[in-house]
Amino acid sequence: MASLFTSFLLMLCLFVVPSLSSDPDPLQDFCIGDLRASPSINGFPCKSSVSASDFFFSGLGSPLNTSNPNGVAISPANVLTFPGLNTLGLSMNNVEFAPGGVNPPHSHPRASEAGVVIEGSVFVGFLTTNNTLFSKVINAGEMFVVPRGLVHFQSNVGKGKARLITAFNSQLPGAVVLPSTLFGSVPEIPNAVLTKTFRTDDATVNNLKSKFAV
Ligand SMILES: *[C@@H]1O[C@H](CO)[C@@H](O)[C@H](O)[C@H]1NC(C)=O
Ligand SMILES: *[C@@H]1O[C@H](CO)[C@@H](O)[C@H](O)[C@H]1NC(C)=O
Numbered sequence: 001m002a003s004l005f006t007s008f009l010l011m012l013c014l015f016v017v018p019s020l021s022s023d024p025d026p027l028q029d030f031c032i033g034d035l036r037a038s039p040s041i042n043g044f045p046c047k048s049s050v051s052a053s054d055f056f057f058s059g060l061g062s063p064l065n066t067s068n069p070n071g072v073a074i075s076p077a078n079v080l081t082f083p084g085l086n087t088l089g090l091s092m093n094n095v096e097f098a099p100g101g102v103n104p105p106h107s108h109p110r111a112s113e114a115g116v117v118i119e120g121s122v123f124v125g126f127l128t129t130n131n132t133l134f135s136k137v138i139n140a141g142e143m144f145v146v147p148r149g150l151v152h153f154q155s156n157v158g159k160g161k162a163r164l165i166t167a168f169n170s171q172l173p174g175a176v177v178l179p180s181t182l183f184g185s186v187p188e189i190p191n192a193v194l195t196k197t198f199r200t201d202d203a204t205v206n207n208l209k210s211k212f213a214v
Helices: 001-016 177-181 191-198 201-211
Strands: 072-077 092-098 102-107 111-118 121-127 133-139 141-144 152-156 162-168
Touching: 072 102, 072 201, 092 102, 092 152, 102 177, 102 201, 133 141, 141 191, 177 201
Parallel strands: none
Antiparallel strands: 072 092, 092 162, 102 152, 111 141, 111 162, 121 133, 121 152
């Protein structure tokens, strides 16, 4: 009887806490295992000497220089620029738009995003995995969310400049920016793949590659 009860408790535990035994979410794009090293954490090792300045960051500064083909500039506060965020599962960006500026379709593989418009008028949209577009024009003081990993964009549709502050539930959300991922990779994706994918010809693919080459 006692062993039956013990088995029941064990089964209950297995069913109730499965999430505690799963792998941690990745904190970087990849981590090639060094089979000779001792176990390490999925992130960065910790500094031994800490001071107040480790917990403050002045790098979200404004205004940013938006003189580029997209008319958008981003200053990130993630673990690479603000190491105090390490292991906290948080980061933020300052995003500024010239008139007509577009933050092109991209996704963050490791984070959902919340954003608030500080200045201007911004058309914000994201796409579901069944290609449904959810979009709206929002103004200063209004917020949006983008579920983790979904493709999204923002476009300044106001007369002047626009500014957003975004927040992420990852210390390093990562960004897959579709145009440069597909047409600006190193080495290049072969034209045979891209012409078939986009049902187009070499001239069109070469034209796009020429715009995103690094
Ligand atoms: C802004 O960036 C452009 C392009 O890189 C550069 O030519 C220009 O001098 C910069 N403007 C300022 C004010 O830094
Ligand atoms: C796609 O998702 C949307 C929103 O969840 C839903 O309304 C729509 O019916 C779906 N379309 C298809 C083709 O499954």
